[in-house]
Amino acid sequence: MYWNKPYECMPREQLQTLQLKRLQKIVEKVFHNVPFYRQKLQEVGFELGDIKTLADIKKLPFTTKQDLRDNYPFGMFSLPMSEIVRVHVSSGTTGKPTVVGYTRGDINNWSEVMARTLTCGGATKNSIVQVAFGYGLFTGGLGAHYGAEKIGASVIPISGGNTKRQLMLMEDFGTTVLACTPSYAIYLAEAVEEAGIDLSKLKLKHGIFGAEPWSERMRMEIEKRLGIKAIDIYGLSEVIGPGVASECQEQNGLHVFEDHFIPEIIDPQTGDPMPCGEKGELVFTTITKEGIPVIRYRTRDISILNDEECPCGRTHIRMHKVMGRTDDMLIIRGVNVFPSQIESALLEIGDTQPHYLLIVDRKGSMDELEIQVEVSREMFSDKVKGLEGLEAKIKHQIESQLGLTAKIKLVEPHSIPRSEGKAVRVIDKRKI
Amino acid sequence: MIKQISLFLENKKGRLAHVCRVLGDAGINIRALSLADTADFGVLRLIVDDPARTNSVLSENGFVASITDVMAIQVPDVPGGLAAALEKMDKAGLDVEYMYAFIGTASQDALVIIRVDSIEGAVEIMEGCGINVLKEEQVYSL
């Protein structure tokens, strides 16, 4: 089932022609309308007309979140405020937030890609969509809302929180599609169980979940506990919001809506483009955005692009479920390591969310990795042999998944420092 | 069966003192203890006067603790007293996982805490061998 078959299943060659045409137009537009881009393009000696093929995209400079912050609030907009019908603001942990502006046309395109996203999951005009993403400055709520209205589904714009009411409406209104963050989906599943609601009384069929990284294990848990199909969706406000990419029924990678966004994978260290199948940082260029087009925006999300044909019939390239953030990446003995990989290795062993700390040090010319793991009730054994066995098991798991030898050190619960409730994951003592 | 408290301790200065202080402040009396350790960590095993409360006090204070069933046996406090008891256990097919001596004594005899591989039916087997196994109340109130 497709929302827009001509575009979603467009033959690659035709799609690439369309992309090139749109890319040329957008570059020309930002060159004329956004002083920031004009200066950046001139700095690298770029001239209009230099984009002759899609591969020429690599001649364009990158855009970062910091660029958006530096041009706060409206400096990156390519049209005057009279053309902007809405703004969204993304939360910044440090300094100023980033602001994005949408024209009427942007809102239409955003609704279009969200309509595709919902249809990818299996929604139709007969669906009842409970949007439990937050409404407001955050793009999640309104993004899902407009997409659901576009396909003609019935929208329950409940926003996030108030779990009791979520459950009541879900049961009484017969919600068929849930849209929220994966962690809230788990929270709702727990609430359903606590309230003793029989799953067979709910009409939930599937959910679209995003706005935060989540593991396959979480997917399995959501699917089992809510009795639904859990679809991963991807997006970020700087690109458009949710609706940049979505899984189809295959649940094997997210189709990037390539007639609107050109994805690339680059080496986060050097910025060099990487081929399909290789892991690196995701970069997007918006080719239809009017309010605030972004050129080669660095997402800091780690993924892999897959250009193999998908059984669903969509021709758009798939990105792997986000695998980590470049901010967290460590290079240890030449191996790229993400804390999330360590976490999933630990998850294979214990049942609960592990608390751990990576300590990287350099002895001589060798990097050494120590992984401190807090002993949980489930892991604890009153026999020294049992605990040593656990250390060996963790060591083996890390070795087989990352190809790295690490020293494992079991530590007491709550001994790893936490900041704002979130664990500090890495201490890098290397002086290079 | 005697309830033994086991807890995880890092091999770090002051940790042992800290546990003992936590228990002392809670008015819990330690009857026997043993520490099995490696370079990095240790497992502290305790016999206390109130195992259930000890377990909750430790959890509240952020320790990972568990309760294990062990036995307390009485052996004559003479050369070869323990050897004779262990030989009997060997013969009866009881495999000792770990053991440690009690701090105080009940009478003339020495008291030893023993954890065997399969604790089910172990008390009967021991008593069948002529080894005196102490009751829970006897140990906690020593």
Ligand SMILES: [Zn+2]
């Ligand atoms: Zn597909």
